[in-house]
Amino acid sequence: MKKLFIVTLAVLFFAGAAYAVDYDYTGMLNTRGSYIDNSGSISDDSEDYMYYDMEFDSTLIIRPSDQSFIRLNWEIHDENFDQSPTDSQDKTGDDNIAFKRAWGRYTWDNGISTSFGLMTGGAFGTAFGDNANGLYRVRVDGKADIGAWGVILEKRGEEGPNASGDWDAEKDDSDFYYAYFLTKAGDVNLQFLGIYGYNGDLSGGAIQGGFEFEDPDNKVYGGLAAANGAFGAFGFEAEAGYQRVKFEWSEDAGAGIPDTPGGEDEADLYGLYGNVWMTMDAFKIGGLVAYSSWDKDAGVGYGMGEDFGPGFWVMDWDGFGGGNAEYFATTLVALYADYAVSDALSFYGAVEYMSSNADDGEWDGAEGYILDASLSYKIADNVKYSIAGAYGKYKDGKWIDDDGDEYDDPDAFARVYHKIQINF
Numbered sequence: 222m223k224k225l226f227i228v229t230l231a232v233l234f235f236a237g238a239a240y241a242v243d244y245d246y247t248g249m250l251n252t253r254g255s256y257i258d259n260s261g262s263i264s265d266d267s268e269d270y271m272y273y274d275m276e277f278d279s280t281l282i283i284r285p286s287d288q289s290f291i292r293l294n295w296e297i298h299d300e301n302f303d304q305s306p307t308d309s310q311d312k313t314g315d316d317n318i319a320f321k322r323a324w325g326r327y328t329w330d331n332g333i334s335t336s337f338g339l340m341t342g343g344a345f346g347t348a349f350g351d352n353a354n355g356l357y358r359v360r361v362d363g364k365a366d367i368g369a370w371g372v373i374l375e376k377r378g379e380e381g382p383n384a385s386g387d388w389d390a391e392k393d394d395s396d397f398y399y400a401y402f403l404t405k406a407g408d409v410n411l412q413f414l415g416i417y418g419y420n421g422d423l424s425g426g427a428i429q430g431g432f433e434f435e436d437p438d439n440k441v442y443g444g445l446a447a448a449n450g451a452f453g454a455f456g457f458e459a460e461a462g463y464q465r466v467k468f469e470w471s472e473d474a475g476a477g478i479p480d481t482p483g484g485e486d487e488a489d490l491y492g493l494y495g496n497v498w499m500t501m502d503a504f505k506i507g508g509l510v511a512y513s514s515w516d517k518d519a520g521v522g523y524g525m526g527e528d529f530g531p532g533f534w535v536m537d538w539d540g541f542g543g544g545n546a547e548y549f550a551t552t553l554v555a556l557y558a559d560y561a562v563s564d565a566l567s568f569y570g571a572v573e574y575m576s577s578n579a580d581d582g583e584w585d586g587a588e589g590y591i592l593d594a595s596l597s598y599k600i601a602d603n604v605k606y607s608i609a610g611a612y613g614k615y616k617d618g619k620w621i622d623d624d625g626d627e628y629d630d631p632d633a634f635a636r637v638y639h640k641i642q643i644n645f
Contacts, residue, residue: 242283242284242285243283243284244281244282244283244284245281245282245284246279246280246281246282246645247279247280247644247645248277248278248279248280248644248645249276249277249278249279249642249643249644249645250275250276250277250642250643251275251276251640251641251642251643252273252274252275252640252641253273253274253275253638253639253640254271254272254273254638254639254640255271255272255273255274255636255637255638256269256270256271256635256636256637256638257269257270257271257272257538257635257636258632258633258634258635258636259631259632259633259634259635260538260539260634261539262534262539262540262541262615262631262634263615263618263620263631264631264632265620265622265628265630265631265632266622266632267631267632267634269635272301272302273301273302274300274301274302275298275299275300275302276296276298276299276300277296277297277298277299278294278295278296278299279294279295279296280292280293280294280322281293281294288327288328288329288330289325289326289327289328290325290326291323291324291325292322292323292324292325292326292340293320293322293323294320294321294322294323295318295319295320295321296318296319296321297317297318297319298317299319300317320339321339321355322338322339322340322341322355323338323339324336324337324338324339324340324358325337325338332363332364333361333362333363334361334362334363335359335360335361336358336359336360336361336362337358337359337360338357338358339355339356339357339358340355340356340358340360341353341354341355341356342354342355342356342358342373342375343356344528345401345412345414345445345447346412346414346445346446346447346460347447347449347458347459347460347494347496347529348526348528348529349447349460349462349492349494349511349525349526349529350445350460350462350492350494350523350524350525350526350529351526351527351528351529352524352526352527352528352547353528356375356376356377357375357376358373358374358375358376359373359374360372360373360374367404368402368403368404368405369402369403369404370400370401370402370403371399371400371401372398372399372400372401373397373398373399373400373401374396374397374398375396375397375398375399375418376394376395376396377395377396377397377418377420378393378394378395378420378421379394379395380393380394380421389421392421392438393421393438394419394421395418395419395420395421396418396419397416397417397418397419397441398416398417398418399414399415399416400414400415401413401414401415407450408450408451408452409448409449409450410448410449410450411446411447411448412446412447412448413444413445413446413447414444414445414446415443415444416441416442416443416444416445416464417440417441417442418440418441419438419439419440419441420438420439420440420441421438438468439466439467439468440466440467441464441465441466441467442464442465442467443462443463443464443465444462444463445460445461445462445463446460446461447459447460447461448460454499454500454501455497455498455499455500456497456498456499456500457495457496457497457498458494458495458496459494459495459496460492460493460494461491461492461493461494462491462492462523463489463490463491464489464490464491464523465487465488465489465490466487466488466490466519466521467486467487468486468487487519488516488518488519488521489514489516490513490514490516490521490522490523491513491514491523492511492512492513492514492523492525493511493512494509494510494511494512494525494529495509495510495511496508496509497509503560503561503562504558504559504560504561505558505559505560506556506557506558506559507556507557507558508554508555508556508557509531509553509554509555509557510552510553510554511525511529511548511551511552511553512551512552512553512578513525513542513548513549513550513551513578514550514578515550515578515579515580517580517581520581520582522542522543522544522549522550522578522579523549523550524544524545524547524548524549524550525547525548525549525551525553526547527545527546527547529547529548530547530548531555531557531571531573531593532555532571532573532591532593532611533593533595533609533610533611533636534591534593534611534613534634534636535547535548535573535575535591536548537611537636538611538636539634541575541577541584541587541589541615542575542577542578542579542584542587543577543579543582543583543584548575549584550577550578550579550584551575551576551577551578552575552576552578553573553574553575554573554574554575555571555572555573555574556571556572557569557570557571557572557593558570558571564599565598565599565600566596566597566598566599567596567597568594568595568596568597569593569594569595569596569597570592570593570594570595571591571592571593571594572590572591572592572593573590573591573592573593573613574588574589574590575588575589575590575591576588576589577618582619583618583619583620583621584618584619585618585619586617586618586619587615587616587617587618588615588616588617589613589614589615589616590613590614591611591612591613592611592612592613593609593610593611594609594610594611595607595608595609595610596608596609600641603643603644603645604641604642604643604644605641605642605644606639606640606641606642607639607640607642608637608638608639608640609637609638609639609640610635610636610637610638611634611635611636612633612634612635613633613634613635614631614632614633614634615631616629616630616631617629618631
């Protein structure tokens with residue numbers, strides 16, 4: 222894999238010399254040492270440990286002409302230090318190269334562009350609700366006098382020639398469609414997104430509780446609106462999102478088998494977020510409020526996304542409310558401050574309070590707090606050393622220990638790390 226990778230880059234750069242292709246190559250390399258206590262947040266018999274990890278991430282943009290480009294993004298050894306030097310989490314060192322993005326764009330003479338390939342999806346507006354990942358997409362983008370617009374086809378699952386048995390090569394695909402519009406109202410930027418998605422059944426007839434579900438598909442309808450702007454020393458951003466998830470089970474699925482955890486065939490979910498800050502020279506202070514709903518009839522919640530958070534525990538390490546590394550069905554209030562002592566040295570701190578909006582399950586009634594802090598020092602123009610940490614505690618949930626007993630007072634959790642990074 223490594224030889225092929227090096228040869229490919231060599232061919233690309235040689236071709237550039239022959240055909241005057243422009244390149245833009247950027248990236249970073251870092252290594253981090255971490256201390257973790259109560260890794261899963263809710264243990265009442267927690268343990269601590271320390272470890273190292275590293276990441277090399279880079280992006281190559283190839284511009285064959287003024288109207289086209291290709292973007293490649295890959296990472297090497299994005300992992301914890303394990304055995305050395307060749308055994309790397311079940312992959313040899315030479316094979317541990319992952320291409321995360323590979324897509325191209327062509328801009329037509331009328332200014333409309335067509336993009337295609339493995340590009341970033343799951344992110345729009347502010348970071349609220351975002352789960353940015355590589356997704357296969359085809360999109361068309363354009364500009365008008367009143368703003369920018371675009372439409373996107375996103376392929377989540379494709380049966381195609383692999384369809385067999387009860388599968389339907391089209392119906393059982395999973396496709397999402399988006400349409401967006403960006404405009405301005407004075408000093409305020411406005412962003413709107415519409416969503417329609419169809420998640421097909423790729424199981425060929427799932428069996429749950431002894432009953433066969435011929436069509437356990439679901440459809441997603443929704444959208445979001447986001448805004449941001451600045452007025453002198455004050456700035457703000459806000460977002461509102463809504464989703465309706467409709468489950469379509471077959472009629473002979475069987476009585477008493479729930480369509481969703483709460484037994485409903487549809488769920489209405491929404492999230493709200495607002496953030497206001499003030500900047501005074503090198504000092505910035507702000508506060509944010511975020512809310513993500515819980516549908517009590519369906520028993521599911523709205524997630525704030527793995528890319529959203531003011532600190533270094535939730536999003537960066539573990540979650541609150543039952544989702545992944547995110548605030549899930551949660552009300553969050555946070556205050557934060559950032560101070561640049563000099564061009565090289567800066568400090569950051571945040572205080573978070575969160576409470577669960579779930580009305581059943583292990584997070585029903587849960588609340589917690591987190592204290593976050595970080596220091597960043599620029600050793601050179603392209604070299605930075607940083608220290609960051611988080612300390613917090615959750616309580617009043619209905620968690621179950623290994624013995625099957627319920628408890629509501631987990632141990633406190635903590636995370637501290639320091640990292641050195643070179644950018645290029």
